[in-house]
Amino acid sequence: MLLLLYSTAFAQSLNETVFITEHLPPYNYLENKKIQGISVDILREALAAVGIKLNESALHIYPWARGYKTVLQTPNTCLFSTARNNFREKHFKWVGPIIEATYSFYSQNKNIKADSIKDLEKYYITTSRQGIGDHILQKNKFPKNKIDLSNDTLTMVKKLIKGRIDIILENENVLRYTVKKEGMDWSKFINIYTENLTELYFAFNKQTPDHIIKQLQKGIDIIRENGKMADILNGLRPLPE
Numbered sequence: 214m215l216l217l218l219y220s221t222a223f224a225q226s227l228n229e230t231v232f233i234t235e236h237l238p239p240y241n242y243l244e245n246k247k248i249q250g251i252s253v254d255i256l257r258e259a260l261a262a263v264g265i266k267l268n269e270s271a272l273h274i275y276p277w278a279r280g281y282k283t284v285l286q287t288p289n290t291c292l293f294s295t296a297r298n299n300f301r302e303k304h305f306k307w308v309g310p311i312i313e314a315t316y317s318f319y320s321q322n323k324n325i326k327a328d329s330i331k332d333l334e335k336y337y338i339t340t341s342r343q344g345i346g347d348h349i350l351q352k353n354k355f356p357k358n359k360i361d362l363s364n365d366t367l368t369m370v371k372k373l374i375k376g377r378i379d380i381i382l383e384n385e386n387v388l389r390y391t392v393k394k395e396g397m398d399w400s401k402f403i404n405i406y407t408e409n410l411t412e413l414y415f416a417f418n419k420q421t422p423d424h425i426i427k428q429l430q431k432g433i434d435i436i437r438e439n440g441k442m443a444d445i446l447n448g449l450r451p452l453p454e
Contacts, residue, residue: 226425227260227263227265227425227428227429228260228265228266228268229268229271229289230271230289230290230291230417230421230425231271231273231287231289231290231291232256232267232271232272232273232290232291232293233273233274233275233280233283233284233290233291233292233293234248234250234252234253234272234273234274234275234280234292234293234294235274235275235276235277235280235365236274236365237250237277237294237365237366237384237387238250238387238390238391238394239251239386239387239390239448240252240294240312240386240387240413241253241274241293241294242274243274248269248272248273248274251312251445251446251448252293252294252311252312252413253272254445254448255311255312255433255436255442255445256293256415258432258436258441258442258445259429259432259433259435259436260429260432261432262431262432262435262436262439262441263428263429263431263432263435265432276342276364276365277341277342277343277344277364278342278343278364280292281343284305284416284417284418285304285305285418286418287418288418288420288421289418289420289421290417290418291308291415291416291417291418291421292305292415292416292417293311293413293414293415293416294311294312294413294414294415295413295414295415295416296314296344296345296411296412296413296414297309297310297411297412297413297414297416298345298348298411300348300352301348301416304416304419305416305417305418305419306416306417306418306419306421306423306426307414307415307416307417307426308414308415308417308426308429308430308433309412309413309414309415309430309433310412310413310414311412311413311414311415311433311442312412312413312446313410313411313412313413314345314384314385314386314410314411314412314413315384315385315386315407315409315410315411316345316346316349316382316383316384316385316407316408316409316411317382317383317385317388317404317405317406317407317408318330318333318338318380318381318382318404318405318406318407318408319373319380319381319382319383319388319402319403319404319405320336320373320379320380320381320402320403320405321373321374321401321402321403322379322403323403325379325380325403325405326405327405327406328406329406330349330350330353330355330406330408331353332406333355333380333405333406334355334356334359335359336359336379336380337359337360337361337377337378337379337380338350338355338359338360338361338378338379338380338381338382339360339361339362339363339369339372339373339378339380339381339382340360340361340362340363340369340381340382340383341362341363341364341365341366341369341383342362342363342364343362345384345411346382346383347360347362349382349408349409350382361377361378366383366387366388366391367391367395369381369383369388370388370391370392370395370397380405381402382408385404385407388402389402415429
């Protein structure tokens with residue numbers, strides 16, 4: 214029986230892994246019926262570096278909370294791009310890092326000032342449901358009646374503009390990209406406070422065999438060393454003007 218289980222585990226392969234992401238431009242998004250973005254390009258190149266072509270039919274976009282729950286519960290799945298923190302550490306096996314990400318509090322109210330999250334407790338804040346912003350607020354014991362959870366960044370922006378909330382807590386690159394792509398004036402979005410710099414990874418279901426983790430990590434290491442990752446990440450810097 215042990216031999217059978219061992220053989221079954223090794224029968225799983227990287228090219229059979231189901232990759233799940235969310236609509237979070239510029240990292241990952243659906244456009245012209247195709248899932249694309251910086252993280253998708255990194256995945257594609259990392260797989261190619263170890264001789265695997267990405268199976269497009271095994272690539273899916275779900276709302277973040279659904280994707281997170283799916284990968285927690287389903288073997289042979291991977292969630293990306295996933296911010297790695299203490300809360301999530303034990304729940305996944307990790308490959309990366311691939312991208313640095315800064316999470317900041319933004320508003321259009323010039324009168325809001327803060328030197329810490331504690332200074333913001335009287336304001337209504339929206340962030341991604343079960344995302345890293347949600348974890349940041351929970352960790353800092355932010356008042357639950359002041360937290361609004363959204364399914365995507367554009368929804369957050371619309372709530373801010375309509376005055377339904379006071380502040381957005383989001384990945385800085387994602388928020389800026391969303392605002393500019395919608396043709397809005399980025400200069401009206403004021404960075405009140407920056408909480409932390411984290412890194413984004415590929416997060417695999419805990420039952421994933423280690424040889425799969427090592428294989429994708431090898432691909433990531435190869436494209437980091439040969440410069441292909443840097444070429445892809447350059448797409449983050451000239452964000453839409």
